Amino acid sequence: MKRSILLYFPTPFPYNRPWLGIPLAHLAISRYLSKNYNVKIYARHLQKNPLKTILNQGKNAICLGITAMTGFQIYDGLKIAKTFKKKYPNIPIVWGGWHPSILPQQTLKNPFVDYVLVGQSDETFPQLVKAIERGKPPKNKIIYPKKPVDLSLAPPLPYQLLDLEKCIGNTEYGDRTFPYISSYGCPFRCAFCVEQIVNKRSWTAVPAKKVVKEWKTLVKKYNADSIAVYDSNFFVDEKRVANICQGLIKNKLNIRWGNANGRVSTLCNYSPKTWRLMKQSGCAMILTGAESGSQAALDLIEKDMNVSQIIKFTRLCKKYHIKILFSFLVGLPWSIDPVKNKKFVDQEYRSTFSLIDKLLKISHKNRFTYYVFLPYPGAPLFKRAQKLGLKYPHSLKGWSTYLMSPEDAFKETLKQRWLSKKQARLTAMLTQYIFGLMDVDSYKILKDRISNPILKIIFCLSYQIGLVLVKIRWKYKFFDLPIDYWLFSLVHKYGGLI
Ligand code: B12
Ligand code: SF4
Numbered sequence: 001m002k003r004s005i006l007l008y009f010p011t012p013f014p015y016n017r018p019w020l021g022i023p024l025a026h027l028a029i030s031r032y033l034s035k036n037y038n039v040k041i042y043a044r045h046l047q048k049n050p051l052k053t054i055l056n057q058g059k060n061a062i063c064l065g066i067t068a069m070t071g072f073q074i075y076d077g078l079k080i081a082k083t084f085k086k087k088y089p090n091i092p093i094v095w096g097g098w099h100p101s102i103l104p105q106q107t108l109k110n111p112f113v114d115y116v117l118v119g120q121s122d123e124t125f126p127q128l129v130k131a132i133e134r135g136k137p138p139k140n141k142i143i144y145p146k147k148p149v150d151l152s153l154a155p156p157l158p159y160q161l162l163d164l165e166k167c168i169g170n171t172e173y174g175d176r177t178f179p180y181i182s183s184y185g186c187p188f189r190c191a192f193c194v195e196q197i198v199n200k201r202s203w204t205a206v207p208a209k210k211v212v213k214e215w216k217t218l219v220k221k222y223n224a225d226s227i228a229v230y231d232s233n234f235f236v237d238e239k240r241v242a243n244i245c246q247g248l249i250k251n252k253l254n255i256r257w258g259n260a261n262g263r264v265s266t267l268c269n270y271s272p273k274t275w276r277l278m279k280q281s282g283c284a285m286i287l288t289g290a291e292s293g294s295q296a297a298l299d300l301i302e303k304d305m306n307v308s309q310i311i312k313f314t315r316l317c318k319k320y321h322i323k324i325l326f327s328f329l330v331g332l333p334w335s336i337d338p339v340k341n342k343k344f345v346d347q348e349y350r351s352t353f354s355l356i357d358k359l360l361k362i363s364h365k366n367r368f369t370y371y372v373f374l375p376y377p378g379a380p381l382f383k384r385a386q387k388l389g390l391k392y393p394h395s396l397k398g399w400s401t402y403l404m405s406p407e408d409a410f411k412e413t414l415k416q417r418w419l420s421k422k423q424a425r426l427t428a429m430l431t432q433y434i435f436g437l438m439d440v441d442s443y444k445i446l447k448d449r450i451s452n453p454i455l456k457i458i459f460c461l462s463y464q465i466g467l468v469l470v471k472i473r474w475k476y477k478f479f480d481l482p483i484d485y486w487l488f489s490l491v492h493k494y495g496g497l498i
Contacts, residue, residue, distance in 0.1 A: 002038040005030070005129060006054055007065040009043035010076035020045060020169040022179045024230060025067045025097055027157040029125040034158040037062070037129070044076075046166050051080055058088045062133050063115075065125070067097035070376055074099060075400035081112035092132060096121050099399060101198045102378040104142045110396040116142045119198050120149045120184055148199065149184060151206045156214050157181075164222055170448055172323065172441035173256040173284035174226025178218045182206045182244075186233040188263065190289070191302040192329070195232055197378035203233065208240050212247030219253055226284070228259040235262035238270055245277035258285030259325070264313040265305040275320050285323040288313070292328060293355025294348050300332055301381065307355060314362045323441070324366040326359070328352055330427055331373045331419035333385040341388075341418045349423070353477065367442075368435040372419060372427050374402075388418065429485045432492060434470045437463065 007030070009023035023043055030039045040057060042050040054064070064084055066077040081093050092114040100107040104116040115138075117124050124143050131137055157180075164178075171177040183206065185199035195201070206214070218224040235241055248255070260283070267286070290310045292298055298305060317324050330352065334344035356368055375382040375390055377399070386392070393399045436442055443463055450456045469484050 001060070002036065003133060004038040004040055004057060004061045005033060005063060005065065006057055006061050007039065007041045007067075008050065008054060008077065008080050009041065009046075009067060010073040010080070011044045012069065012071070012073050014072050014075075020167060022159070022162065022164070022167045023067070024157065024179055024181050026065070027159065027161065028181070029065065029096065029121050030158055030161060031122060031155045032126040033129060034161055039158070039161055041161055046163060051083060054080065054084060055087055058084065058091060061088070061091055062129055063092045063094050064088075065094045065096065068095065068099045069097065070099045070102070070399050071402055072400065073097075074396060078110070078112055078397060078400060085112050092137065094125070094128065096125070098194060098198065099377075099396075102194055102376070103396075103399075106394070107396050108141055113396065114141065118142065118144045120145050122149045122154055148202045148204045151182075151184065151204050152210065154206075156217070159218070159222065168224075170445060171226065171228060171258065172445055173258045174224075176222075176224050177226040177228050177258075178222065178224040179228045179230050180215070180218070181230045182211050182234060183231045183236070187236060188233070188304065189302055190291075191300070191380040191384075192373060192376070194376050194378050196380075199232075203236050205237065205240060208243030208247055211244050212251060212253075215248065215255065215257075216251060216253060219255060224255065226255055226282075227257040229257060229261070230259065231261055233262065233266075234260040235266050235270075238266075238274055241270075242274045242277050245274070245281035245283070248281040249277070254282070256282040256284040258283070258323075259287050260285070261287045261289075263305065264288055264290065264309045268309050268312050268316065275316060279320040279322065283320075283322055285325055286317065287325040287327065290326045290328055290355075292330070292348055293351035293353070295351075296344075297332055297348050297351070300334070301329075307351075310355065311358060311362070314359050314366070317366075318363040326366060326368045328356075328368065328370045329373045330370065331423065333373075333375070333381065333388045333390070333418050335418075336388050338418075342420075345419060345423065364438075365440055367439040368431070370427050370431040370435065372424050385418075425482075426479050429479060429482055433466075433485045433488050434474055437467050437470045438474065443467075 007026040009026055012019055023041055026041045033039055042054055044050060047053050064081070066081060068074045068077050077095070084091070085093060093112055094115040094117060095107055095113050096117040100116045101118045104118050107113055107116050115128060117128065124145050128138065128143060168176050168178055183203060185201070185203040186195040187201050187203050189196050189201065215227055218227065291301060291303055293307060295307055298307070314324060330348050331345055332348065335341045359366065375385040377392070393402060447456060447459060450459055466484065466488065473479060
């Protein structure tokens with residue numbers, strides 16, 4: 001009988017907000033194991049009561065694997081790990097993913113962590129599993145990859161391990177959108193990002209031919225009509241992108257692809273031929289970190305780009321009818337002096353608002369998201385924030401409540417000097433409510449998710465009223481008396497719509 005490997009994907013959100021998605025990390029670490037072991041992946045959106053099922057399956061297990069980003073995933077992961085450890089004290093619990101990779105020693109100190117696998121674990125996890133199975137577990141409890149994974153040799157992700165119907169949903173560019181990862185790492189050095197700590201500015205990718213072949217399987221076997229690309233930086237190699245596009249066209253895959261993360265500065269240098277291929281092959285949406293309208297802020301975060309490139313990029317995307325999902329951040333740690341800092345942050349808001357107005361004039365079809373800057377452990381700006389008085393946790397458990405979502409961010413900022421509670425709230429209001437409703441695709445996506453006809457009518461009416469309100473608010477930059485936003489937040493929190 002095959003031995004089993006249990007993998008848990010902790011929920012990323014603190015309340016009952018659904019997260020539909022494919023736990024790609026678990027598929028990636030199972031790609032060399034799925035044939036010879038009984039790999040089982042658990043998550044709240046996959047099973048009704050994952051804890052109960054995991055506890056029932058423990059007897060024959062070699063280990064339990066848990067992934068975690070900094071934040072709530074740690075909280076949920078620890079809850080499962082604690083109960084599991086109580087029932088099966090001899091089965092090792094292996095932690096991996098972004099947070100354990102950033103702080104491996106601290107993570108290992110937790111009693112419900114037996115091993116920490118740092119970074120890309122496609123190869124190291126199978127090695128560990130086999131060693132445990134042979135009864136020769138490694139003495140070293142923190143395991144590092146020897147080199148970046150060669151994705152040209154790696155077997156395709158074993159999507160068959162999941163009940164995919166529970167994982168996929170609709171997006172603005174498709175009804176059955178499948179998440180996919182075509183590269184690991186990113187060669188850039190943005191000072192707020194953890195890429196350079198975990199992947200050391202390396203970048204490895206699945207070759208173009210293989211990407212096309214794997215997308216073809218997703219279309220033919222699983223009926224995918226669209227692909228969401230989850231790479232940290234999909235567009236590093238223009239030739240590869242062009243070849244992928246050509247392959248998609250040649251194979252008449254007739255899909256749309258989106259979410260692909262790319263840098264403004266890289267894409268501005270792409271040739272018109274590649275842009276045309278991208279459009280023809282179904283590129284529907286590019287995600288980019290525009291970060292700020294303030295050049296001083298872009299320089300502080302070492303973004304290595306300028307504001308005029310953001311404008312050029314927006315024009316290019318408009319020309320080729322590709323939607324942009326812009327990500328902005330605000331509230332950088334400028335100065336130890338709170339008065340000076342406030343001045344800088346006010347300037348960040350003004351510059352970004354003015355840039356967004358310019359971008360809206362070029363096209364009103366793009367989506368803007370706006371986040372409060374939150375220092376992630378390991379990133380260069382974290383060290384700067386530390387010097388400015390950031391209070392941060394010193395244990396794995398502590399990081400589980402390091403709040404990440406914009407709606408909760410103001411709670412965290414109470415401890416910070418460089419952003420007021422009011423400003424943090426404003427940022428959450430902008431990203432979720434104002435820009436959320438102004439995004440022309442939100443209406444359709446959300447409407448399609450509601451099956452009850454009466455609820456659908458109520459939704460449509462409220463949305464239209466909300467849209468008028470948010471447009472007025474944005475036009476006059478009037479964000480006080482946010483009664484409409486509070487109502488929206490209630491629906492958002494408990495209705496689970498967005
Ligand atoms: C999809 C995604 C999400 C999804 C789902 C998250 C998930 N865990 O799958 C959602 C939408 C929920 C999300 C939310 C957020 N995300 Co996010 N997200 C991603 C993204 C784009 C892809 C994740 C993915 O599937 N990767 C593909 C897999 C194959 O790679 P991987 O996860 O790195 O896994 C490999 C290794 O890490 C390791 N590994 C991973 N898990 C495990 C488990 C075990 C047991 C082992 C042994 C190994 C292992 O092996 C894998 C194979 O090599 C990543 C960027 C990226 N390229 O990974 C950011 C990323 C993980 N997100 C990030 C951030 C900052 C956020 C947000 C805070 C964004 C925001 N401002 O709101 C929120 C946090 C929400 C919350 N409340 O905590 C950061 C993480 C920072 C951190 N310190 O944890 C990343 C790295 C982006 C970045 N470069 O900054 N995100
Ligand atoms: S380009 Fe994106 S993934 Fe790369 S370092 Fe900057 S923020 Fe991180």
